[in-house]
Amino acid sequence: PVHVHQTGAFHHRHRELAGIARFNGRQNVRHRLRRFKQILPSAQLAGVDGLIRGEGGKIGAILDLDNTAEQTSVETAFLIEIDHLTGEEEMDALTAELNSVAREVALAVGDWQPMLARLNEIIEELPKRKNPVSQAEVDSCVAFLKWVAAHNFTLMGYRRYDVKAVEGDHEILPQPESSLGLMKNSIKDEGQRLGSMPASARHAALSSDLLILTKSNAKSRVHRPAYVDYIGIKRFDEHGKVVGEDRFIGLYASSIYNTSATQIPLISHRLERIMAASSHEKGSHAYKALLNVLETYPRDELIQAREEELLATGLGVLEMQERDMLRLFVRRDVYGRFFSCMVYVTKERYNTALRVKTQQILQKYFGSSEEVEFNVYFTEGVLARTHYIVRVNNNNVDVDVNEVQNNLIEAARSWDDRLDSVLLSHYGEARGNELRRRFSTAFPRAYKEDVLPGSAVADIMALDGLSEAEPLGMLFYRAQEEENDRRVRLKLFHRSEPIHLSDVLPMLENMGLRVIGETPYQVRTPTGEVFWILDFSMLLRGEQPFDLEQSQQRFQQAFAYSATKFQVEAFLDDFEKEQPALRIARSVFSASSSGHVHASRSRSMCAGIACTYGHALSHSSCPQSSRLAVTARSAASSSGEGRAAARSTASSASRCGRRPC
Numbered sequence: 001p002v003h004v005h006q007t008g009a010f011h012h013r014h015r016e017l018a019g020i021a022r023f024n025g026r027q028n029v030r031h032r033l034r035r036f037k038q039i040l041p042s043a044q045l046a047g048v049d050g051l052i053r054g055e056g057g058k059i060g061a062i063l064d065l066d067n068t069a070e071q072t073s074v075e076t077a078f079l080i081e082i083d084h085l086t087g088e089e090e091m092d093a094l095t096a097e098l099n100s101v102a103r104e105v106a107l108a109v110g111d112w113q114p115m116l117a118r119l120n121e122i123i124e125e126l127p128k129r130k131n132p133v134s135q136a137e138v139d140s141c142v143a144f145l146k147w148v149a150a151h152n153f154t155l156m157g158y159r160r161y162d163v164k165a166v167e168g169d170h171e172i173l174p175q176p177e178s179s180l181g182l183m184k185n186s187i188k189d190e191g192q193r194l195g196s197m198p199a200s201a202r203h204a205a206l207s208s209d210l211l212i213l214t215k216s217n218a219k220s221r222v223h224r225p226a227y228v229d230y231i232g233i234k235r236f237d238e239h240g241k242v243v244g245e246d247r248f249i250g251l252y253a254s255s256i257y258n259t260s261a262t263q264i265p266l267i268s269h270r271l272e273r274i275m276a277a278s279s280h281e282k283g284s285h286a287y288k289a290l291l292n293v294l295e296t297y298p299r300d301e302l303i304q305a306r307e308e309e310l311l312a313t314g315l316g317v318l319e320m321q322e323r324d325m326l327r328l329f330v331r332r333d334v335y336g337r338f339f340s341c342m343v344y345v346t347k348e349r350y351n352t353a354l355r356v357k358t359q360q361i362l363q364k365y366f367g368s369s370e371e372v373e374f375n376v377y378f379t380e381g382v383l384a385r386t387h388y389i390v391r392v393n394n395n396n397v398d399v400d401v402n403e404v405q406n407n408l409i410e411a412a413r414s415w416d417d418r419l420d421s422v423l424l425s426h427y428g429e430a431r432g433n434e435l436r437r438r439f440s441t442a443f444p445r446a447y448k449e450d451v452l453p454g455s456a457v458a459d460i461m462a463l464d465g466l467s468e469a470e471p472l473g474m475l476f477y478r479a480q481e482e483e484n485d486r487r488v489r490l491k492l493f494h495r496s497e498p499i500h501l502s503d504v505l506p507m508l509e510n511m512g513l514r515v516i517g518e519t520p521y522q523v524r525t526p527t528g529e530v531f532w533i534l535d536f537s538m539l540l541r542g543e544q545p546f547d548l549e550q551s552q553q554r555f556q557q558a559f560a561y562s563a564t565k566f567q568v569e570a571f572l573d574d575f576e577k578e579q580p581a582l583r584i585a586r587s588v589f590s591a592s593s594s595g596h597v598h599a600s601r602s603r604s605m606c607a608g609i610a611c612t613y614g615h616a617l618s619h620s621s622c623p624q625s626s627r628l629a630v631t632a633r634s635a636a637s638s639s640g641e642g643r644a645a646a647r648s649t650a651s652s653a654s655r656c657g658r659r660p661c
Contacts, residue, residue, distance in 0.1 A: 050063040050064060050067060050068070050071035050073075051063065051071060051072060051074070051075055052070055053072045053073060100221075101221050101222075104182055104185070104221055104222050105222050107181050107182055107184055107185065108155075108156045108157070108181050108182060108222050108223075110181075111157075111158075111181040112155055115157070115158045115181055115248070116149060116155060118158055118180070119145065119149050119155070119158075119248060120149060122145070126138065126141065126142055126145070126210075126233070127139075127142060129236065130236055130237065130238050130240075131210060132208040132236055132240030133208055133209075140266050141233075141266065143265035143266065144211070144265040144266035144267075146265070147265045147266075148231065151253065151255075152253045152255050152256060153229070153231070153248075153250050153251070153252055154222075154223050154251045154252075155181065155248060155250045156181050156220065156222055156223070156228070156249055156250040157179075157180060157181035157182035157183040157184075157248070157249040157250070158178070158179070158180040158181060158183060158247065158248050158249075159174055159175065159176075159180070159183040160244065160246055160247075161175065161244055161245045161246075162175065162243065163205070163242050163243055163245065164243075166193075169193050169195045170193070170194040170195075170206065171192065171193050172194065172245070173191035174188060174191070176188070176189060181249075182222070182249065194206070197336070198335065198336035198394060198395075198396045200334045200335070200336065200396065201335045201336060204334045204335070205242065205245075206242050207242075208240060209234070210233065210234055211231065211232065211234070211266075212231070212232030212233075213232075213303045214230050214304055214335060215227045215228065215229055215300070215304070216229075216230050216249065217337055220251055223251050224251065226251055228249050228250065228251065229250060229252055230247065230248075230249055231247070231248045231249075231250075232245045232246070232247045233247075233248075252299070256299050257299050260295060261295045262295065264299075266303075267299075267303065270302065270307055270310070271291070271294055271295070271302075274307050274310055274314070275287065275290065275291060275294075277307070278314070278315065286318065290314050293313075293314045293317045293318065294314050296379065297310070298375070298377075298387050301342075301387070304333075304334075304340075305331055309331050312329070313342060316329060317344055320344060320383065322346075322382045324348075324349065325346075326343065326345045326349075326405065326408055326409050327343070327344045327405070328341060328342070328343050328401060328404060328405040328408055329342040329343075329344075329401075330342075330399060330401050330404070336392075336394045337391060337392070338389050338391045338392060339366055339390040339392065339399075340388075340389060341362055341387070341388040341389075341390060342385060342386075342387055343358060343386045343388065343408065344384070344385050345383070345386075345412055346382050346383060346384065347378055347383065347384045348382075349384075349412055349414070350384035350386070354412055355374060355376070355386060357411040358374075358388065358408055359371075359372040359388065361404065362390050362404070365403075366392055366399075367392060368390045368391055368392050372388050372390050373388065373391075374386055374387065374388050374389075375387045416440050416441060418453040419436075419439075419440060419456055420432075421453075422453050422454050422456075423435050423436050423457065424436070426457055435464065439460050439463070439464075439523070441526060442524055442525045442526070443456065443523055444521055444522060444523075447521040447533070450519065458475065459491070459493070459533060462474075462491070462493040463493055463523060463533075466493060466494070466495050467495075468495075471494060471496070472492070472493070472499075472560065473492070473493035473494075474491060474556050474559060474560070475491040475493075476488065476489075476490050476552050476555045476559075477490075477491070477548070477552070486539055487538070487539055487540075488513070488538050489535065489536060489538065490508070490535075490536040490559075491533060491534065491535050491536075492504070492533070492534040492536070493532070493533055494531065494534070495529075495530070495531055495532075496530055496532075497530075498534060499532070499534060501518055504534070504536070508538060510562075511555070511558065511562075512541050512542065513538040513540065514538060514539045514540075514541055515536055515537075515538050516537050516538060516539055517536070517537040518535065518536050518537070519535045519537075520533070520535075
């Protein structure tokens with residue numbers, strides 16, 4: 001029995017040393033604790049002792065294990081501490097749950113030897129029965145059952161069934177008295193009509209196959225929390241008709257998952273037939289590659305799937321040829337209880353996000369109400385294989401595998417994949433591939449999380465237009481999803497180094513905008529080019545109407561001028577020390593922007609002075625001055641007034657010893 005005390009302790013006994021060897025009762029309790037309201041054990045103690053029990057099962061003495069002369073039983077006792085439980089109902093429910101697990105362990109342990117004896121009897125009888133299959137297949141099945149009996153299968157239950165024809169149907173009738181192990185928990189006299197089963201299940205039950213190898217719908221509470229495996233051995237009459245079945249349930253041992261598939265009876269014979277049907281020459285590269293796909297395939301699938309399904313999947317994987325693609329292979333459980341879905345992608349493309357999306361897509365498409373199980377395997381090559389089990393009430397429905405596969409392909413597409421598609425669609429193959437090679441992998445993760453690939457094309461156009469002569473680009477806009485018409489955004493594109501926030505903020509504030517956020521992104525191309533994208537979120541001050549389309553160009557021109565003036569002034573703080581003649585020109589430049597010069601002349605004077613600065617700076621050996629010179633000349637020549645002013649300042653520039661612009 002299991003006792004739950006207010007201290008959170010548990011006590012449990014096993015009656016047979018054999019049972020302790022084959023079943024870890026302590027492990028079963030721990031598993032059940034985790035599944036029962038997520039209770040996690042924090043400490044545990046265990047020990048095995050020899051006991052003397054008297055009348056009523058009372059313990060008379062505890063002996064050393066070496067003292068076998070007087071002991072009546074060998075038992076294990078353990079204590080597990082858990083978080084404190086305060087509610088009596090909660091403790092009673094936990095007590096009942098753990099005692100139920102203990103009873104199942106006791107049933108499985110107590111009947112293990114009779115179940116093994118029954119399996120060995122069937123193994124001896126099978127070759128002598130009237131079987132509707134070849135002797136080679138009988139020998140293969142016998143070899144597999146012998147392998148199962150050699151401690152490669154944990155036997156948990158057994159029952160004998162009869163199959164009888166009734167009223168145009170067949171009925172499976174249990175023999176309750178034959179029940180052993182966990183089958184004693186579900187003794188029923190009523191039979192089950194095959195007509196109530198899916199067509200695939202009826203076919204499997206009445207086919208000439210000697211064995212039925214599948215899984216049940218229930219998870220084991222003994223040994224480990226996995227779905228129970230099912231081995232059915234059919235009996236036939238002299239006409240080859242199914243008349244009965246010997247059914248064993250349990251779990252395959254770890255040996256089936258760790259041993260080469262070519263070393264396991266039945267499976268090895270299946271592989272030989274599949275390889276022969278593949279038409280690949282033995283010893284060829286394709287033959288070895290296909291054999292590797294099948295040898296590393298999930299063992300449960302090698303046991304349960306039909307040979308035609310395994311061959312189709314193996315050849316489909318070979319067709320991928322290590323290309324960057326996704327393939328889906330779907331198998332129906334013959335009893336209609338689940339879909340087995342095998343998804344292959346490259347290792348570089350596989351990640352947790354893709355696995356979660358795949359689970360969601362499969363669950364939605366197949367209409368499952370249960371969590372989709374998965375198991376991941378990375379091949380020695382470039383592929384990653386994920387095995388999904390989607391449990392449903394009935395899998396006998398139409399399935400469009402291509403539709404599901406296309407949904408998975410779309411889910412597997414990365415941000416870079418979508419950007420490549422948009423570039424090719426927007427620019428054509430030649431130009432699109434050029435931009436794709438330059439920018440496809442240049443953007444940081446933060447940018448990809450914030451910006452859609454379609455929107456990134458506009459940024460790529462701006463970045464592609466930057467040069468030494470034009471190091472600054474910008475875009476004044478309002479986001480499409482923005483509902484507030486007073487909220488606008490500004491993107492600045494710059495080469496090499498970002499424009500500092502302390503430089504930009506005063507300009508934007510002076511232009512009637514309130515900056516509420518700025519997000520910088522560094523863009524680094526594969527060739528080492530560095531660009532910066534600065535995305536400002538702003539609010540318009542005041543209540544006056546604002547038309548973005550009419551204001552966009554004026555704003556961008558005004559901001560470009562302000563940025564040029566700021567850069568020139570900042571640089572000339574140091575440059576004027578070496579060029580005193582520029583102080584006069586700078587004072588005129590400052591006067592024009594501060595309102596001391598008549599407004600009608602301000603643009604032309606500013607442009608002219610900018611041209612003078614640009615001319616002077618162009619003769620400097622400093623790289624920064626050269627860039628500023630290009631910027632200044634660009635601003636000066638942006639209008640007719642600027643060009644006129646440039647000509648008017650030629651004489652001033654020549655007096656400084658400089659050739660006119």
